[in-house]
Amino acid sequence: MIRLPLLCLLILTTNLCSATDIMIVVGPSNHAPGSHEVQAGARLMANCLENAINVKGIDAEVYYEWPSDPPIHRSASTVVFIGDQFPGERLPGSDVIMDALAKMMKRGCGIVCVHYATGLGARDVTEAGDHPLLHWTGGYFATRCKHHQSKARIFDATIKKGKTGHPVMRGWETFKLRDEPYTRNYFGLKGLAPGVYSLATAQYPPTDPRTEIIAWGIDRKDGGRGMGVTMPHFYRNWERDELRKFIMNGIVWTAGLDVPKAGVKTPKPDLAAFRPESIDPKPRVKKK
Secondary structure, three states: OOOOOHHHHHHHHHHHHOOEEEEEEEOOOOOOOOEOOHHHHHHHHHHHHHOOOOOOOEEEEEEOOOOOOHHHHHHEEEEEEEOOOOHHHHOOOHHHHHHHHHHHHHOOOEEEEEHHHHEEEHHHOOOOOOOHHHHHOOOEEEEOOOOOOOEOOOEEEEEEEOOOOOHHHOOOOOEEEEEOOOEOOEOOOOOOOOOEEEEEEEEEOOOOOEEEEEEEEEEOOOOOEEEEEOOOOEHHHHHOHHHHHHHHHHHHHHOOOOOOOOOOOOOOOOHHHHOOOOOOOOOOOOOO
């Protein structure tokens, strides 16, 4: 019988029990039910990550406000944002949040922004368009900015792979869906910066199509990884295996984990289980 020293046993037990911490931060949203559904979307992502079929050891926690608990700032491998515009700028205490994020990014923490969480407005950026998010994820969706104006349109999109051979490309092929993948996204005055690349593209507009980057990634100099993905607008589209796999691949990749060759496999979610306002789009009720 082999007897291991107590210290070895403690180290072995710690390694076996350690989990990869992922923060999912929900920002404000004022979209009609069935679109955005940021709280339900966050809960769905956490469930997919913790119950992935071929990736184990993930602990995904959803936060409906910025966590003031410093340990999670130090232990999180990546932070995922979902909301109407970048929650780092829209949640209360944005100065404190941005400072905390800067420290997290400096130590190599990953970051993912989903759909409108990729968005920044004129009040957030310099006149030339600079903002930390540009350096953390490689780009952003620009709304009402002087230097650039991105496009938000619902259309029938064909989503194609971007950077060949990248881990986020694993396990999915070209797919079609009706959604609102933002186009003419901003990547800096000179376009894609070194270390930034396309992860997915679509053709827009239908009348005079050109290739548009609708998801992007970055390998940062601090060792961290970032990703922006401009879907899904419709909550129902979380049912799409290809889209869900693409986004889960990105989150796992930014957390520094290995993406399986077949991509991150997750069971088809029961959309109602995550308590959305509505599964399918409904018109916004006007306040009297």
